[in-house]
Amino acid sequence: MENTRAVYLFQRYFDKIATEEEISELMQWVDKNQNEKRIKALMDKVWNEFQESGKIFTNEESEQILRNVLEEHLRTSGNQKSIRVKRMKIVWLRAAAAAILIILMTGGYFWYNTTKPVVKTTANVLQMKNDVAPGGNKATLTLANGKTIILDNAHSGQLANLGNSKVMKTGSGQLAYEAQNTKRGEQKVLAYNVLTTPRGGQYELLLPDGSKVWLNAASSIRFPTAFTGNNRKVEITGEAYFEIAQNATQPFIVESNGMNVTVLGTHFNVNAYSDNADMKVTLVEGRVKVASESGTGTILNPMEQAEMNKEGQVRLVEKADVNEAVAWKEGIFQFDGDNMATIMKKISRWYDVEVTYKNGVPSGHFTGIISRNTNLSEVLKMLELSGVQFQVEGKNLVVL
Known part of the structure; x- marks a missing residue:
C-alpha cells in the first residue's frame, strides 16, 4: 500500500467516514509487522496535527471512542471476546491510535501515565540476546x-x-x-x-x-x-x-x-x-x-x-x-495504573526471569492489557513505548 493511501485510510477511519471495505483494507495493512515503522510515523503525524487543534474529550467520550476502536478490530478479525475498557484521562486520538497499533501487533494495548512532560527521544531498541516463552x-x-x-x-x-x-x-x-x-x-x-x-x-x-x-x-x-x-x-x-x-x-x-x-x-x-x-x-x-x-x-x-x-x-x-x-485466570496481563515494580513482579513469576534495575525503578504508572500467552519480548515492546528500555540475556531481565 502506498503511503498516501495509508494516510487517506487512516484519516477517514478517525473521521468516522471510512467504508467497510476501507476499514478492512486498513486493518489488513496494520496487521503486517513490516509496516510497523510506517504506522508509527503516521501516528506521530496525525497526533501532531491533532495536538495543534487543542481538542480534548471528556473521560466518558475517551472511553467510548477507545472501546469502539477495540471492538472494531475484534469484529474485523473474527475475535468475539469482549474487552472492558477503563476510564482514562487521555486525549482521544492518541489513545485510539495507540490502541490500533498495539492491539493489532501484540494482541493488547498499553498506556503510560506520568505527570512529567513527554520528551521525544530516538526509537528504543529492545536488547534481547534470546526471547523467553510464556509460562x-x-x-x-x-x-x-x-x-x-x-x-x-x-x-x-x-x-x-x-x-x-x-x-x-x-x-x-x-x-x-x-x-x-x-x-x-x-x-x-x-x-x-x-x-x-x-x-x-x-x-x-x-x-x-x-x-x-x-x-x-x-x-x-x-x-x-x-x-x-x-x-x-x-x-x-x-x-x-x-x-x-x-x-x-x-x-x-x-x-x-x-x-x-x-x-x-x-x-x-x-x-x-x-x-x-x-x-x-x-x-x-x-x-x-x-x-x-x-x-x-x-x-x-x-x-x-x-x-x-x-x-x-x-x-x-x-x-x-x-x-x-482475575485477569490472570483468563490468560491476560491487565495493569491498571500499576507502577513498574508491580508489573515486573508479575512478569518475573510468569516468565521465570530475574529482574534487576540498572538505575532504580522507573517512575510513572502503566495501564494496559496483553495476553499472557505471548513471548516476553512482546510485553517489553509495549512497555518500551513509555520510554523505558530493557535488556534480556538468558533468564536475566535488566530494566535500563
Missing part, C-alpha cells in the same frame, strides 16, 4: 506419603488411588480428585496433598467436593484428599482463584499467612504473595468473610475487595477492579 501448565503434586508427581510430564488417566479418592489427570490437563464410597462403618482417613506451581507455571485443580481451583505461578495449595468434619479447609501461598461448590452445612475456608476467607458457595480470588505489601481477596459472586487471626475482618459482597496488611489489619475496597484481579 504454561506446570505443577508438582506431593502426596501424603511424600511421593511427588511431576504433572506436566504425567500422562492422562489415574495417577494414584488414595482410598478416599482417586487422583486423575484429565485429558484437558486438569488435576481431579474423584471421591470414592467407603464401606459402612469405615472412617475416612484425613490425609493432605500439596499442589505446587513453579515460576512460569499454572494449574487447575478439581477438589473432592467439586470445587474448582486455578493456581497461579509460584503458588501452592494444601488440601485434604477428602473433606470430613464441619468444614472444608485448604491453605494457599501465592495466588489462587476459587469456584466453590455449595454446601451450607460445611463452609469452605481458605487460610493464607494469617488470613482466613470463609465461604459457602462463591467465586473469588486470593492474592497472597509474600513479596506483596498486602494480601487481597476479590469477590466475583456470592458472599465471603475475610478475617485475620485476631478475628477482625469484613464481609464482602460481589465486586468488592478486601486487603490485609502485614499487621493483620483488614480494609474494605468497595470499588475494586475485579477484571484486573
